[in-house]
Amino acid sequence: MSIRSLEELAALEDLRQLKYRYFRTLDLKRWDEFADTLADxxxxxxxxxxxxxxxxFEGRATLAGFMRDSLGxxxxxxxxxxxxxxxxDGSRASGSWAFEDTVIVPDAKSVIRGAGYYTDRYRCDxxxxxxxxxxxxxxxxESITSLDDTPSFKLLSHMWEAGSQQG
Structure with missing residues (x-):
């Protein structure tokens, strides 16, 4: 059993928070905050x-711009x-994360669902x-369901609809 230092434990928590923030800001479309999770x-x-x-994608601006433009x-x-x-390992780290995602694209009449494992490398700047x-x-x-195949599907609300107080 290895004993971890307080610095390493703090770094592990910072890395967990970083990945959670990456997904939260992506889903909430907070593009400046999303970009700040990424190294230049x-x-x-x-x-x-x-x-x-x-x-x-290479570079923070390129990746954040793609997400902003694709996930409006x-x-x-x-x-x-x-x-x-x-x-x-000092100011460097690596990680693996299980993930699940759902993407609803009403204009394309589709719902995409999937799961997998992220592999990341990190740096303390x-x-x-x-x-x-x-x-x-x-x-x-990864699966896709046509909303034409599920005529009962109705997106009741989302944060970015006209008149919403959020977003």
Whole structure:
């Protein structure tokens, strides 16, 4: 049994909070806060079994801009992450996270659901804050349901609808 230092325990908690903030700000479309979870030189690889080549983004502005442009008010997302396995080595760290996601795209009449495992690398930057340096995931599954196949589906509300007090 290894004894962990207070610094390592603090770093582990900071990393958990970082990944939770990554998903929360993504789902709530808080783009400036989302961008702050990413290192300036972040590299992200996102893909599914349906894509031959993953989507690759280099740099904070590129990745945050893609998310902002792709996941606007007409798209509702929910991400849940758990089972973190984190390793800290000084100002560097790595981690694995189980995740599930739901993406509702009314304009495309579809609901996408999936699950998988993220693999991340992190760095504690000069300002003392941990940020994601590299992120990617392996999908266990991804499914899509046409809303035409579920005529009873009705999105009762979401944060970005006209007249909403939130968002």
């Amino acid at each position: 030189d972040v590299v992200a690889r996102y893909g599914t079994h349906a894509l031959r080549d993953p989507l690759v 008010p007409a798209v509702t997302t929910v991400h849940v992450a758990n089972h973190p396995e984190l390793t800290v 000069d300002d003392g804050r941990w940020r994601i340096v590299e992120t990617s995931y392996d999908r266990i599954y």
